[in-house]
Amino acid sequence: MFKLSRKLQSLPPYLFLEIDKAKRIARQEGCDIIDLGIGDPDQPTPQYIIDALYRAALDPANHRYALDQGLPSLRRSISAWYKKRFNVDLNPENEVLPLVGSKEGIAHFPLAFLNPGDYSLVPDPCYPPYKGGTILAGGKVYLMPLKEENVFLPDFKKIPLSIIKKAKIIFLNYPNNPTGATAEKVFYKEAIAFAQKHKIIIISDLAYSEMSYDGYKPSSMLEIEGAKDVVVEFHSLSKTYNMTGWRVGWACGNEKLVAALARVKSNVDSGIFSAVQIAAIAALDGPDTHIKNMCALYQERRDLLISGLKSLGWQANNPKATFYAWIKIPRKYDSIKFASLILDKANIVVTPGVGFGKYGEGYIRMAFTVPKERIEEAIARLRKL
Numbered sequence: 001m002f003k004l005s006r007k008l009q010s011l012p013p014y015l016f017l018e019i020d021k022a023k024r025i026a027r028q029e030g031c032d033i034i035d036l037g038i039g040d041p042d043q044p045t046p047q048y049i050i051d052a053l054y055r056a057a058l059d060p061a062n063h064r065y066a067l068d069q070g071l072p073s074l075r076r077s078i079s080a081w082y083k084k085r086f087n088v089d090l091n092p093e094n095e096v097l098p099l100v101g102s103k104e105g106i107a108h109f110p111l112a113f114l115n116p117g118d119y120s121l122v123p124d125p126c127y128p129p130y131k132g133g134t135i136l137a138g139g140k141v142y143l144m145p146l147k148e149e150n151v152f153l154p155d156f157k158k159i160p161l162s163i164i165k166k167a168k169i170i171f172l173n174y175p176n177n178p179t180g181a182t183a184e185k186v187f188y189k190e191a192i193a194f195a196q197k198h199k200i201i202i203i204s205d206l207a208y209s210e211m212s213y214d215g216y217k218p219s220s221m222l223e224i225e226g227a228k229d230v231v232v233e234f235h236s237l238s239k240t241y242n243m244t245g246w247r248v249g250w251a252c253g254n255e256k257l258v259a260a261l262a263r264v265k266s267n268v269d270s271g272i273f274s275a276v277q278i279a280a281i282a283a284l285d286g287p288d289t290h291i292k293n294m295c296a297l298y299q300e301r302r303d304l305l306i307s308g309l310k311s312l313g314w315q316a317n318n319p320k321a322t323f324y325a326w327i328k329i330p331r332k333y334d335s336i337k338f339a340s341l342i343l344d345k346a347n348i349v350v351t352p353g354v355g356f357g358k359y360g361e362g363y364i365r366m367a368f369t370v371p372k373e374r375i376e377e378a379i380a381r382l383r384k385l
């Protein structure tokens with residue numbers, strides 16, 4: 001009787017029903033599942049952030065509607081954090097906008113700039129909201145393949161001029177989910193020059209900037225000269241402070257782009273719980289010991305996983321950042337079949353690459369969001385296959 005809207009119907013299909021079902025059944029049967037499928041930190045939020053939330057939650061002043069544009073003190077902390085971390089100046093008054101998690105802002109942003117027939121240029125494989133947000137806004141998706149031979153960077157020269165003319169937004173995400181790839185400033189410069197020439201907005205998704213290894217430090221796109229003409233950057237406390245459930249992130253950069261997103265949001269939500277915003281300030285203003293420890297922990301797990309997979313003869317490379325290993329699978333399988341097989345025979349959950357887009361086919365993603373013993377156990381099980 002109630003027909004779904006054409007927009008909802010045209011969203012990319014959810015491909016993991018079979019695997020989800022198999023996982024559920026295996027769990028019900030009491031199988032010992034090792035879940036490398038989820039991109040969600042397994043460690044708790046640092047105590048000093050929880051304490052700040054607790055104290056703020058006791059204050060009735062924080063129980064009322066929050067300001068739509070976020071607490072001025074949070075915007076100042078974000079601006080100070082950007083200065084300290086990237087040496088980028090952001091005006092807390094109009095170049096910073098707190099979000100109910102960065103996914104919320106990323107998914108809503110296209111509503112501010114896309115008209116029917118307009119395109120977003122979307123990397124593939126990618127984090128799903130880039131496509132979802134574009135389609136729900138009535139826009140069209142043009143896929144920029146991320147290929148291993150291009151170190152998982154898009155090739156702007158391959159995009160037809162007819163598409164470029166109708167493109168309003170480019171999505172970029174480095175360090176990258178799902179490939180673990182990173183981008184250097186030469187690429188950022190090229191992207192900004194391309195966007196300036198063709199008057200296209202760049203969305204830079206920087207969710208993984210603090211999760212990096214071997215001394216590597218990812219850059220912000222806003223470090224590049226002229227970036228503020230075209231870039232809005234999205235950031236999040238989710239991965240950096242083990243706060244995925246708290247829902248707090250931000251957009252920053254070009255003033256007009258930030259204001260446009262704020263205008264969309266004023267019609268959708270009514271701000272972030274003030275106590276959560278105060279806890280976010282504690283996180284950003286706090287010492288960076290937690291971040292160092294987190295990176296050390298993931299680095300150990302990464303080394304264990306990658307060296308283990310290599311010892312099995314698998315094709316795997318150490319990612320310099322993120323907690324994802326992007327692994328090529330034997331040609332005779334597709335990624336869904338391969339993931340199902342591993343679940344079936346070894347009780348290990350991995351994400352089939354095709355779930356991130358068609359150019360993800362031929363790969364699986366493993367998240368090292370489980371303790372070392374579980375990674376060792378996973379390798380031992382795979383060895384027996």
Ligand SMILES: *Cc1c(COP(=O)(O)O)cnc(C)c1O
Binds near residue numbers: 101236
């Ligand atoms: C986890 C993740 C985010 C963060 O999402 P939040 O909504 O802030 O929790 C953003 N982008 C990518 C690519 C991610 O993997």
